[in-house]
Amino acid sequence: MFRIIKKEQLAPNIYLMDVEAERIAKHALPGQFLIVRVDADGERIPLTICDYDPEKGIVQIVFQVIGGETYRMSLLEEGDSFHDMVGPLGRPSDLTELPVEELKNKKICFIAGGVGTAPVYCQLKWLKNNGVDVDCIQGARSSDLIILEDEMAAVSSLHVCTDDGSKGIKGNVCVALQQLIDEGHSFDRVVAIGPMIMMKFVCQLTKELGIETIVSMNPIMVDGTGMCGACRLTVGSEVKFACVDGPEFDGHQVNFDEAMKRMTLYKTEEGRLYLQAKEGDSHHGGCGMCD
Amino acid sequence: MTMDMFKRVPVREQDPKVRATNFNEVCLGYNKEEAEAEAQRCLNCKKPFCVQGCPVSINIPGFIAKLKDGDVEGAYNVISESSALPAICGRVCPQETQCEGKCVRGIKGEAVSIGKLERYVADTAKEMGLKPQPAAEKNGKKVAVIGSGPAGLTCAGDLAKLGYDVTIFEALHKAGGVLVYGIPEFRLPKDAVVQKEIENVKSLGVKIELDCVIGKSTTIDSLLKEEGFDAVFIGSGAGLPRFMHIPGEQSLGVFSANEYLTRSNLMQAFKDESRTPIMKAKKCVVVGGGNVAMDAARTALRLGAETHIVYRRSDEELPARREEIEHAKHEGVIFNLLTNPTEIHADENGWVKSITCVKMELGEPDESGRRSPVVIPGSEFEIECDCVIMSLGTSPNPLIASTTEGLEVNRRKCIVADEATGMTSKENVYAGGDAVTGAATVILAMGAGKTAAKGIHEYLSDE
Ligand SMILES: Cc1cc2nc3c(=O)[nH]c(=O)nc-3n(C[C@H](O)[C@H](O)[C@H](O)COP(=O)(O)OP(=O)(O)OC[C@H]3O[C@@H](n4cnc5c(N)ncnc54)[C@H](O)[C@@H]3O)c2cc1C
Ligand code: FES
Secondary structure, rough: OEEEEEEEEHHHHHHHEEEEOHHHHHHHHOOOOOEEEEOOOOOOEEEEOEEEOOOOEEEEEEEEOOOOHHHHHHHHHOOOOOEEEEEEOOOOOOHHHHHHHHHHOOEEEEEEEEEHHHHHHHHHHHHHHHOOOEEEEEEEOOOOHHOOOHHHHOOEEEEEOOOOOOOOEEHHHHHHHHHHHHOOOOOOEEEEEOHHHHHHHHHHHHHHOOEHHHHHHEOOOOOOOOOOOOEEEEEEEEEEEEEHHHHEEEEEEEEEHHHHHHHHHHHHHHHHHHHHHHHHOOOOOOOOOOO | OOOOOOOOOOOOOOOOHOOOOOOOEEEOOOOOHHHHHOOOOOOOOOHHHHHHOOOOOHHHHHHHHHOOOOOOHHHHHHHHHHOOOOOHHHHHOOOHHHHHHHOOHHHHHOOOOOOHHHHHHHHHHOOOOOOOOOOOOOOOOOEEOOOHHHHHHHHHHHHHHOOEEEEEEOOOOOOOOOOHHHHOOOOOOOOHHHHHHHHHHHHHOEEEEEOOOOOOEHHHHHHHHHOOOEEEEEOOOOOOOOOOOOOOOOEEEEEEEHHHHHHHOOOOOOOOOOOOOOOOOOOEEEOOOOHHHHHHHHHHHHHEEEEEEEEOOOOOOOOOOOHHHHHHHHHEEEEOEEEEEEEEEEOOOOOEEEEEEEEEEEEEEEEOOOOEEEEEOOEEEEEEEEEEEOOOOOOOOHHHHHHHOOEEEOOOOOEOOOOOOEEOOOOOOOEEOOHHHHOHHHHHHHHHHHHHHHHHHHHHEEE
């Protein structure tokens, strides 16, 4: 079980994998996530589901190497297996619950940043299959970090932007959104998925513009079933568990500053573990944790 | 050996100073000589009150009588008639309020150490390689069991012995429920005890599918309709943590006991080589007074923190097992009783730096007979700390109930099930353990698993 049948490197540190996981593929909907463990001693790593094929029993994940566990995952090859994979977890995007006719009348703009592109693709594809046309802004630091561009363009009106201007609009996703609006586009919903800092700034802008905005939160998690509270966030005046109440929330209600602080909880520890995994016994300092 | 029949044979334990720095089991248990000497203290009462005190009515004088003769196998068989997990229950049951609380010896002296004897029998039986016997013949019927805690394991084991084809579905990547994710190694060794019990259940032919969340990965209805199961038992526990909803609770360094213990136990974060991080606090405040609070406090202590228990009632009302409270005190956990937190303060980076508490006094007894704590006005004070662990109780996860049509729950989100059979409001669906009662005990969950196995067997035999 959980055998990798396809592996692709999308960018210097970003990988895509198709994995056999029958139960997840059969029940998944856009917006949901899964948890993987790379080996018998692995951490539980939450990843948004990027695509699923219920007939073949296959799910697709895309991840960026940011720590020890994702580095280990990147070493797996086609034919290897994950030790564990559980899901689909969390609630599906509320778009999947709206009547298709209503969706067709909505003007939706997706905003994808970094590896957030992959989960956005999942939603775009679902909408396309249901005959709903939407816009999508895809941003990255530079052109070599733009992933899945052809796939994205096939299921949306795609607007690429890069910080350094090496491709598409020069500037971040907020600049791009403002530009689209200045050009005469109008949107009644934005769905932003990407780094927390990006989602925070998108929400600041859309609040000014008065556009309803949905974000997908990815806080620290352990079980992913509501059991531990590690993933708790403040949304409006309430505490929510991202793994069961989310991961998608009304972005204008999310307390991003708190959420970003909570992300730093094990930061130094993670950095240390990454270096340990990468350098093994050859690790000789520099991580700020060892003597 | 000459002995004072009013006193129990003391049990050997790791020295408090030593054990406060390791995760090895605290209690070392009886050896043969000690167990047989303690067994001699049983009066073999005509009317054994201890049996009435046991939620699953183990024939206690019966197994102790075998032990007096040195017949461990006989004693094991007597216990096995009523209990599937003696090595676990001998270690974690609140004996002082159950069997031992009723022991006649306890009136004038110390009660017979029934729990330690049960543990001795179970551990020795294991060393001797004694195992439950699988069914001779399969009956061709399939039962799905949700959750691999004591309720699920027991129900699955009993049904397998009756010839059913049983599959356990477990959400986590490891079987055992609270026994693996909640209760720490120093109280309940995972490999030597829990894993062995799970192996026993597997040796009866029970299959365990890990990484399967019922309500998400599949549903009860599809188990019944598409996967061909004749009945389902829900033993999904009460895993949802509560928070106090006081200011500052979102600060870095505030955890639910569930998170802290899951990191340490399930993910083994207490080991240096573990890849799962856990906060190694300098000064830790654990809020609550139950077994979970004691476990969290003693874990934090072992990871190097000065640890305080903050509890709003007095020592007498602490709901934890007495042995755990005593152990915690000996190890150096500081008890701030009649104390309740009101606010958590964080530094400029969001990390906990202190907690404000108020002093309490006990007022008049309420309907439940417990004296309720009342705030003493003007008694605020601050405890400096860098970590706060909330251990305020748990409730059942609504995941299953919300995805299963026709399954009745009460206002506490507990599944409604018949006490005598475990039957729920939905046909072919049974339930038991913490999912039905709310957070309770291992022995009650095990008892409910047994009851439901019987209920399911009777129901499916009638069809
Ligand atoms: C830290 C701690 C210490 C304790 N100490 C003691 C003690 O000393 N003595 C004592 O008697 N009791 C103690 N208890 C209580 C005792 O552990 C529980 O009452 C008992 O484990 C309940 O058993 P259960 O089988 O009902 O549920 P659990 O043991 O909770 O098992 C439920 C299982 O179901 C799984 N599950 C949940 N939802 C799903 C789903 N949707 N799909 C698939 N699987 C699912 C869970 O992952 C879990 O593995 C303690 C509890 C804790 C947390
Ligand atoms: S990850 Fe544990 S409750 Fe959400």
